[in-house]
Amino acid sequence: MGDTLLSIRGLTKAYPGVVANDDVSFDIGQGEIHALLGENGAGKSTLVKMIFGLVKPDRGEMLLEGAGYAPGQPSEARRSGVAMVFQHFSLFDALSVAENVALGMENPPAPRDLARQIREVSETYGLPLDPGRTVGTLSAGERQRVEIIRCLLQDPRLLIMDEPTSVLTPQEVEILFQTLRKLKAEGTSILYISHKLEEIRALCDAATILRLGRRVGTCIPREVTARQMAEMMVGASFATPEPRGGVKGEVLLAVAGLSLPAPGAFGTPLRDIRMEVRRGEVLGIGGVAGNGQDELLMALSGERLAPAGTIRFKGTDVSRSGPVERRAAGLLSGPEERLGHAAAPNMSLTENAVLTAARRQGLVRHGLIDWGRAAGFAEEVIARFDVRTPGPGTAARALSGGNLQKFVVGREILQNPDLFVVNQPTWGVDAAAAAAIRQALLDLAAQGAAIIVISQDLDELMEISDRFAALNEGRLSAARAVADLDMEKIGLMMGGAHDMEVAHVEG
Amino acid sequence: MIRLERRLEPSRLWTVLTPLLAVALTMLAGGLMFALLGKPPLEAIRTIFWDPLFHPQFASYSRPQLLVKAGPLILIAIGLSVGFRAGIWNIGAEGQYIMGAVCGAAVGLAFYPSDSALLFPLMVVAGGLGGWAWAMIPALLKTRFGTNEILVSLMLVYVAQNILASASSSWLRSPEGMGFPGSRNFKQWPAVHNAELLPETGMHWGVVAALIAVIAAYVLLARHIQGFNIRLTGEAPRAARFAGVSPARIIVLCLGISGTLAGLAGLFEVTGPAGQVTIDFNSGYGFTAIIVAFLGRLHPVGILLAGLLMALTYIGGELAQLMLGLPGASIQLFQGMLLFFLLATDVFTNYRIRLSRREVA
Numbered sequence: 001m002g003d004t005l006l007s008i009r010g011l012t013k014a015y016p017g018v019v020a021n022d023d024v025s026f027d028i029g030q031g032e033i034h035a036l037l038g039e040n041g042a043g044k045s046t047l048v049k050m051i052f053g054l055v056k057p058d059r060g061e062m063l064l065e066g067a068g069y070a071p072g073q074p075s076e077a078r079r080s081g082v083a084m085v086f087q088h089f090s091l092f093d094a095l096s097v098a099e100n101v102a103l104g105m106e107n108p109p110a111p112r113d114l115a116r117q118i119r120e121v122s123e124t125y126g127l128p129l130d131p132g133r134t135v136g137t138l139s140a141g142e143r144q145r146v147e148i149i150r151c152l153l154q155d156p157r158l159l160i161m162d163e164p165t166s167v168l169t170p171q172e173v174e175i176l177f178q179t180l181r182k183l184k185a186e187g188t189s190i191l192y193i194s195h196k197l198e199e200i201r202a203l204c205d206a207a208t209i210l211r212l213g214r215r216v217g218t219c220i221p222r223e224v225t226a227r228q229m230a231e232m233m234v235g236a237s238f239a240t241p242e243p244r245g246g247v248k249g250e251v252l253l254a255v256a257g258l259s260l261p262a263p264g265a266f267g268t269p270l271r272d273i274r275m276e277v278r279r280g281e282v283l284g285i286g287g288v289a290g291n292g293q294d295e296l297l298m299a300l301s302g303e304r305l306a307p308a309g310t311i312r313f314k315g316t317d318v319s320r321s322g323p324v325e326r327r328a329a330g331l332l333s334g335p336e337e338r339l340g341h342a343a344a345p346n347m348s349l350t351e352n353a354v355l356t357a358a359r360r361q362g363l364v365r366h367g368l369i370d371w372g373r374a375a376g377f378a379e380e381v382i383a384r385f386d387v388r389t390p391g392p393g394t395a396a397r398a399l400s401g402g403n404l405q406k407f408v409v410g411r412e413i414l415q416n417p418d419l420f421v422v423n424q425p426t427w428g429v430d431a432a433a434a435a436a437i438r439q440a441l442l443d444l445a446a447q448g449a450a451i452i453v454i455s456q457d458l459d460e461l462m463e464i465s466d467r468f469a470a471l472n473e474g475r476l477s478a479a480r481a482v483a484d485l486d487m488e489k490i491g492l493m494m495g496g497a498h499d500m501e502v503a504h505v506e507g
Numbered sequence: 508m509i510r511l512e513r514r515l516e517p518s519r520l521w522t523v524l525t526p527l528l529a530v531a532l533t534m535l536a537g538g539l540m541f542a543l544l545g546k547p548p549l550e551a552i553r554t555i556f557w558d559p560l561f562h563p564q565f566a567s568y569s570r571p572q573l574l575v576k577a578g579p580l581i582l583i584a585i586g587l588s589v590g591f592r593a594g595i596w597n598i599g600a601e602g603q604y605i606m607g608a609v610c611g612a613a614v615g616l617a618f619y620p621s622d623s624a625l626l627f628p629l630m631v632v633a634g635g636l637g638g639w640a641w642a643m644i645p646a647l648l649k650t651r652f653g654t655n656e657i658l659v660s661l662m663l664v665y666v667a668q669n670i671l672a673s674a675s676s677s678w679l680r681s682p683e684g685m686g687f688p689g690s691r692n693f694k695q696w697p698a699v700h701n702a703e704l705l706p707e708t709g710m711h712w713g714v715v716a717a718l719i720a721v722i723a724a725y726v727l728l729a730r731h732i733q734g735f736n737i738r739l740t741g742e743a744p745r746a747a748r749f750a751g752v753s754p755a756r757i758i759v760l761c762l763g764i765s766g767t768l769a770g771l772a773g774l775f776e777v778t779g780p781a782g783q784v785t786i787d788f789n790s791g792y793g794f795t796a797i798i799v800a801f802l803g804r805l806h807p808v809g810i811l812l813a814g815l816l817m818a819l820t821y822i823g824g825e826l827a828q829l830m831l832g833l834p835g836a837s838i839q840l841f842q843g844m845l846l847f848f849l850l851a852t853d854v855f856t857n858y859r860i861r862l863s864r865r866e867v868a
Contacts (some may be wrong), residue, residue: 303749335749340746345743346517351739356734356750369735381767394516
């Protein structure tokens with residue numbers, strides 16, 4: 001550590017109607033892993049975009065090793081030694097690893113040299129990757145390695161990583177951390193953006209916390225608790241979900257031998273899924289994104305019909321019933337994709353309330369919609385789940401992601417489901433709201449409903465689930481009591497196919 | 508640099524304003540075109556928009572024509588708008604319109620010269636069914652094989668035109684027509700003549716049907732759950748499936764509604780203003796109705812107004828041809844401009860313009 005690599009002084013950036021960053025200052029030391037913490041909308045992305053030359057600050061300056069640094073575009077940032085691994089990869093599935101890496105470089109070397117360089121870097125940093133493999137065949141973790149190697153080939157002095165672990169299994173996370181620590185030992189600084197507090201405590205040397213565009217605190221993550229950091233992020237203390245007692249009731253949902261072909265070229269087939277959920281129970285389903293989460297939800301919600309006899313709800317075979325019948329029976333669901341799947345972007349919240357609540361809330365009589373009652377129900381969801389919006393007449397797409405999430409989850413919970421299946425219930429929601437949503441799910445279970453939570457946030461699953469199962473390539477592991485699990489077991493459940501051992505380097 | 512910025516919500520103001528702005532721009536560009544053609548622009552525009560309604564000499568003839576022309580346009584456009592709302596693009600209303608007319612007329616002529624009061628209603632039903640059946644072809648091909656309804660419905664227009672040609676020149680040809688193409692004239696057959704209901708107004712059963720369709724479509728889209736499902740399918744197909752809406756049912760429903768209404772329009776036209784099945788009785792209403800639907804913002808009341816406006820340009824255009832010697836094609840150009848400007852100004856509904864210095868976002 002010691003010297004400062006990048007010094008950020010008073011950066012300010014305003015967009016129409018919102019100040020994304022307001023007078024933000026902090027320093028990143030040489031060879032330091034610096035965490036940037038904040039809720040969604042706190043201004044992390046804008047700040048990083050300014051450092052990477054994607055956005056120009058309105059005011060303030062940056063100093064890189066004492067010299068003025070004002071990148072006009074990413075290529076300038078790269079030349080100055082700043083590289084970034086984005087949360088969403090920009091890779092071409094049909095091309096090989098080496099070709100993808102070459103596409104991201106200003107002056108790519110000859111293919112053979114490049115392949116050699118990729119091998120060297122991947123061996124040095126423990127990121128096994130075969131330059132000849134087609135990207136389409138790689139797992140999410142391996143794809144991330146392509147992006148990281150692409151950055152490392154440019155010998156960066158500062159590596160920016162935007163929520164890098166959201167797509168990784170625990171084992172892959174551990175390997176990534178080793179790589180980052182190695183980079184740090186060599187003097188590379190890392191700006192690490194995340195909202196996973198335990199990770200930051202394990203990895204980072206310093207943390208800057210943003211709230212509503214302002215820097216609200218700095219801390220040394222090892223010396224504070226995750227809860228303290230979370231409270232700094234939110235600016236208030238919030239309730240942790242209460243542990244539930246309660247007896248588990250009869251089996252509400254029984255799935256056996258459910259197999260479904262992939263819905264499209266990029267979907268995942270479901271393979272012989274079996275599970276049981278009882279009243280009062282929360283079943284957590286983990287797994288790396290893209291392993292059949294969406295497909296499982298669609299099979300349970302009735303959007304895709306299943307082979308007869310595979311899904312029994314309250315003892316009745318509902319495999320061949322659509323969403324409307326399943327909802328009538330008490331099986332409600334909340335898809336991951338808020339805009340376009342759980343809600344229609346251009347329609348008002350009232351209309352989006354009708355979307356799933358038409359029958360159960362009696363919003364339709366003789367085929368005619370009672371808009372007054374629909375607005376009333378929407379208002380109830382808005383009030384009970386603290387949705388920040390001018391009113392039920394607002395279009396869904398005008399809401400922030402977190403607020404819309406609160407609305408679509410609240411819409412289902414307030415309909416008193418017997419079974420609620422939800423995918424990524426707190427994705428992109430701020431910590432306080434996430435805690436509120438989790439509490440609402442637990443309350444629902446305490447009232448005797450069964451809950452299936454599909455999530456990529458293992459901390460969340462551990463916190464609220466009674467039992468845990470993992471999806472891997474469309475297969476669901478047997479569910480096990482959460483109390484008996486540790487991270488290693490969970491990692492193994494999440495799938496050998498994504499383990500490091502499989503993705504070894506050839507030649 | 509001029510930049511377009513997406514609005515959080517579609518602007519209500521601009522939704523209402525764009526059709527008016529489009530009309531104004533059309534008048535401007537149209538006037539320019541007329542000037543280039545060497546005609547007095549102001550007079551031409553007055554002849555098109557004002558004289559048909561208020562000219563002391565012509566108004567008595569052209570005023571009823573307004574409803575005669577607007578009736579089928581509105582009826583067809585209402586049907587189309589229901590489908591367009593769901594993202595189902597029936598471009599073949601012209602074909603459904605022709606088939607409605609041919610089927611309805613054929614059923615009627617089969618009973619010639621009956622004077623039963625039931626015959627006209629029977630023809631109406633047959634006309635609606637004819638249009639419906641013609642629209643079911645793209646509907647079933649789409650639900651079964653995933654074909655594109657735009658192409659199929661459009662192609663079927665040309666098939667329908669050939670059927671119309673053969674009907675008027677052979678199997679529906681009037682035996683008393685001295686060998687000329689064309690069916691018997693319904694105007695000379697009082698039992699089935701779709702005559703003016705009120706003298707001097709142009710109001711016939713087709714206009715009544717159009718008004719009923721406007722109200723029904725309004726209730727359907729604003730209040731009924733099926734209308735909600737239709738809009739939902741158009742806005743967010745995945746959300747519709749999540750809600751439990753079957754895409755196939757929406758396709759069949761929407762194409763069915765638009766086909767039926769187009770078929771009815773054809774039947775009312777052929778038994779009323781046109782009078783007989785001839786090779787060219789269809790004056791392109793099925794295509795013009797697409798413009799009407801969009802000009803009316805796919806909203807029933809908007810379509811009612813847009814249909815009247817479009818009818819006015821038809822009548823005024825004819826008048827301008829007569830009075831000022833404007834070429835007929837220039838009127839079609841004028842109508843085309845209307846749609847063009849509408850689509851162009853539509854950008855403001857969803858976007859706002861910002862002037863800003865350059866920035867990589």
